[in-house]
Amino acid sequence: MERRNFLKTAVAGAIAGTIQLNNTTLFSKERSQEADYDLIAVLGGTSAEMYARAIEAMGGISNYVKKGQRVVVKPNIGWDRLPEEAANTNPELVAAIVKDCLIAGALEVIIFDNTCDEWQACYKNSGIEAAAKAAGAKIAYGHEEKYYKDALLPQAVRMKKAKIHEAIINCDVWINVPILKNHGGAKMTIAMKNYMGIVWDRRYMHANDLQQCIADLVTYPKRPVLNIVDAYRIMTQNGPKGKSLEDVQMGNALFISPDIVAVDSAAIEFFNQFKKMTIQDASHVAKGEELQLGTTKLKDIKIKRIRI
Amino acid sequence: MLMFLVIKRFRVVFSLILLSGFIWYFGAVRVQVEQGLSLLLHTQFVPALLSSLGASLLVLVAILLLTLLFGRLNCSLLCPLGVFQDVVIRISNLFKTKKQRRFRYTKGVFWLRYSILTLTALLWxxxxxxxxxxxxxYSNFGRMASSLFKPVFYACHNGLHYLWPDTYYFQSYSVGSxxxxILPIAIFxxxxxxxxxxxxxxxxxxxxxxxxxxxxSKYAAFRPLIDNSGCNRCGRCSFVCKAECIDSxxxxxxxxxxxxxxxxxxxxxxxxxxxYVFCWKRPATHPSNRRHFITSLSGLAGTVALYRFVDTKNHQVSNRQTIAPAGARSHEHLKRFCTACQACVAVCPTRIIQPTFRGYGLDGWMLPAINYQNGFCTYNCNRCSQVCPSxxxxxxxxxxxxxxxxxKARLTLKHCIALKDQTDCGACDEHCPTKAVHMVPFGTQGLRKPVVDDEYCIGCGGCEYICPATPKAIVVEGLPIHExxxxxxxxEQHGIEDIDFGF
Known part of the structure; x- marks a missing residue:
């Protein structure tokens, strides 16, 4: 090959490469132009209805999930509890999201959690395994260390690496679907806290400044494209496991945003109507803002409020 | 002739099905135990004898009747260790010449047999x-299967996992203590x-x-008998007699x-x-008969009588730390009735029930105890208590x-992360199903520390298992007598009216 040709090719390649690299950023700008809002809050109605209205306002799931992509939907399946006990994400919501992703052309949708209680009981009694399978999702196992792979968290303050579930590592996009609950340790468990189900060693986090570790974990470079907070039923006391149905109140709400800090902040403000809680108390949220993972200043972002 | 062949075939097929059931019960990698399968355990003599003191006599009577009618069919049909030996005999025959396969009549070691029986019964x-x-x-078979066969099941299960990772989950195997x-290998x-x-x-x-x-069985209604007139003393019957009890x-x-x-x-x-003929009322044909029977039977009767009078309630408990599974009532009750068959170990979904060495004292070797190192007792689970045959x-x-x-959960606050590091933790509170462990505020930074309300604690070990501190800030101490x-x-909560967005 002549030197000139070689150079031409190299330059062409470099340009192409740059465009390729920029593509994601270009793409995300495009996306935020399409979605007119940073956060959607829906009140009243069933989980499926609220999800449908919210995602419509966000410009549809196809803004976030592309044809042929491998998708992970990560609910909270932490406890051996029934749906009405509100310890786990509402299976109806999980099913609606799964269906939507498949309609948008997702190659596969995977559901998993690293449960706290015995995993098969959690998958079964939460109703999530059955609902997700019926909607066309695959269930991944998360009960053994084997399913987790080392990942670096370069932006983290304290926890610089973690073992993260292979489904998250291998997927193209993932959607974070927590349930809104009070929490004895972290004060609140919403979208950021739901990350604890994608790591193997939760004890390490508890032992090394839990609130900081939660924020650190969210710095994992592959962020969820959407955080969908299930507040249909909310656990307002004795969380995260709860001990009776009396711990549950009807929230009839749903929050959705690509900004994990904002969605948690909104959910805490909502929760505050039931039980006193501030964003400062659930300090992992503020720590997330410090790490530039999002904003707690809800006034600065575009929010759409929908009442059904 | 044809009838004998049919009943023999029936015996072989039936016993092999039962044996497979037992092996599957003790070995299989699964969380949900098949309810029907645990019924198998209720076909066994010793558990039936032990449970008959507190519950139904039905199985015991059925096994005794079976023996009185057909001889020791129990040993060829129901006993998993017996059938297992038949399988071993079959396999060992593959490595033997035709002549080596032959059994020979022996007189049997009567004094040893009945000494062991009498001693065991008296001590019990x-x-x-x-x-x-x-x-x-039966218990020996259970221990053998759960120690020696189970790893094979795990290996197969994980092999399937590597072939079909979506269908079969991976399950790591821990050897335990x-x-x-020792016992399972020795008995094997x-x-x-x-x-x-x-x-x-x-x-x-x-x-x-x-x-x-x-x-x-000496007095069984149906017994194999040799017809003196037809027999030419060829010895074939004694060649195939694995009990070595036919003097041809x-x-x-x-x-x-x-x-x-x-x-x-x-x-x-x-x-x-x-x-194989009906010979009710015909005297036992072998010497060493009635006297043995009467002596041993009176020994057994004495044993049962003695049992009723011996007070076992006030024995000292050897180790206060050991945690017995729910349903055991007390360490003493467990030691009295448990034969360490590992039926409960096999069904525990979190694998926290393990045979212990000295947890209950040396006379409790192999009895099941709970260890919270790798899991805790599932609140919504009582499987161990549902399968115990004795x-x-x-x-x-x-x-x-x-x-x-x-x-009971015992908290050592000086080890607790919340106090030691002044950071949030709450892992114990998170796992507590009854909220006996819950968090209370302390200090000025909005931190919370755990407290334990003893009266609500059931000792499930969620807190101990998850506690991230070293050494653990919260551990469960076993109770020798369950409470x-x-x-x-x-x-109760008061719902709010007019829910708004809140922001």
């Missing part, structure tokens, strides 16, 4: 169950060795159940050792001199089990 009667635990064939392997070596060379020698020398059955020269069968395998009936194919773990309904306090916890308090 005075409150020392361990010899029975050591010798019970090697001390728990003994049983395999004895049966490969001498047929059912174990059953007719060591096994106290076999010896006891032998006392009854003397044309006698020792029915106390005969396990009703029906092999002799098939072997005597020319003249049908050996027949009722050492009593059948407690789930709602009842949720209130049984098997241990009843208060039901969790339902904290």
């Amino acid at each position: 009667a005075v409150g020392f169950t361990w010899p029975l635990l050591l010798l019970d064939p 090697l001390l728990g392997w 070596v003994t049983v395999v060795g004895m049966s490969a060379f001498r047929g059912r020698l174990f059953c007719n020398t060591i096994c106290p159940v076999g010896s006891f059955m032998g006392l009854i 020269k003397g044309q006698q069968i020792d029915h106390s050792r005969c396990v009703s395998c029906f092999n002799c009936l098939i072997a005597c194919n020319e003249k049908q001199a050996v027949r 009722l050492a773990l009593e059948r407690v309904p789930l709602e009842e089990k949720k209130l049984i306090r098997i241990g 009843r916890a208060l039901p969790p308090v339902v904290e």
Whole structure:
């Protein structure tokens, strides 16, 4: 090959490469132009209805999930509890999201959690395994260390690496679907806290400044494209496991945003109507803002409020 | 002739099905135990004997009736260790010449048999169950299967996982304490060795159940008998007699050792001199008969009588730390009735029930104890108590089990992360199903520390398992006598009107 040709090719390649690299950023700008809002809050109605209205306002799931992509939907399946006990994400919501992703052309949708209680009981009694399978999702196992792979968290303050579930590592996009609950340790468990189900060693986090570790974990470079907070039923006391149905109140709400800090902040403000809680108390949220993972200043972002 | 072949085939097929069931029960990698499968455990003599004191006599009576009617069919049909030996005999035959396969009549070691039986029974009667635990064939099989066969099941299961990772989950296998392997390996070596060379020698020398059955089978309604007129003393029947109890020269069968395998009936194919016939009221044909029977039976009666009078309630408890599964009532009750068959170990979904070495004292070696190192007791689970065939773990309904306090959480605040590092943790509170452990505010930074309300604690170990501190800030201490916890308090909430977005 002549030197000139070689150079031409190299330059062409470099340009192409740059465009390729920029593509994601270009793409995300495009996306935020399409979605007119940073956060959607829906009140009243069933989980499926609220999800449908919210995602419509966000410009549809196809803004976030592309044809042929491998998708992970990560609910909270932490406890051996029934749906009405509100310890786990509402299976109806999980099913609606799964269906939507498949309609948008997702190659596969995977559901998993690293449960706290015995995993098969959690998958079964939460109703999530059955609902997700019926909607066309695959269930991944998360009960053994084997399913987790080392990942670096370069932006983290304290926890610089973690073992993260292979489904998250291998997927193209993932959607974070927590349930809104009070929490004895972290004060609140919403979208950021739901990350604890994608790591193997939760004890390490508890032992090394839990609130900081939660924020650190969210710095994992592959962020969820959407955080969908299930507040249909909310656990307002004795969380995260709860001990009776009396711990549950009807929230009839749903929050959705690509900004994990904002969605948690909104959910805490909502929760505050039931039980006193501030964003400062659930300090992992503020720590997330410090790490530039999002904003707690809800006034600065575009929010759409929908009442059904 | 054809009928004998049919009943023998039936015996073989039926016993192999049962054996497979037992192996599957103790070995399989699964969380949900098939309810029907645990019924298998209720076909066994020693558990039936133990549970008969507290519950139904039905199984015990059925097994005794079976023996009285058909001889020791129990040993050829129901006993998993017996059938396992038949399998070993079959396999060992593959490595033998035709001549080596032949069994030879022996007189049997009567003094040893009945000494073991009497001693085991007497010791059990005075409150020392361990010899029975050591010798019970069913429990030995259970221990063997759960220690030695289970790893094979795990290997197969994980092999399937590598072939179909979406369908079969991976399950790591932990060997546990090697001390728990001593007994199963010892019994495996003994049983395999004895049966490969001498047929059912174990059953007719060591096994106290076999010896006891032998006392009854001598008088069984149906017994194989040699017809003197038709017999030409060819010896075929004794060649195939794995109990080594047919004296073909003397044309006698020792029915106390005969396990009703029906092999002799098939072997005597020319003249049908050996027949399985109704011979009720006909005296036992072998010497050493009635006196043995009466002595042993009165020994057993004495044993039961003695048992009733011996007070075992006030024995000292050797170790206060050990946690017995819910339904055990107390360490003493467990030691009295448990034969360490590992049925509860096999069904525990979180694998926290393990055979212990010294947890209950040396006479409690192999008894099940709970260890919270790798898991904790699932609140919505009472499977261990549902499968125990000897009722050492009593059948407690789930709602009842949720209130049984098997241990108490003990908090050492100076080790607690919240105080030591001044950061949020709350892992213990998170896992507590009754909120006996809950968080209270302390200090000025909005931190919270755990407290334990003893009366609501059931000792499930969620807190101990998850506590990230080293050493653990919260551990569960076992209770030698289980207690009843208060039901969790339902904290009423007032719903709010006019829910708004809040922001």
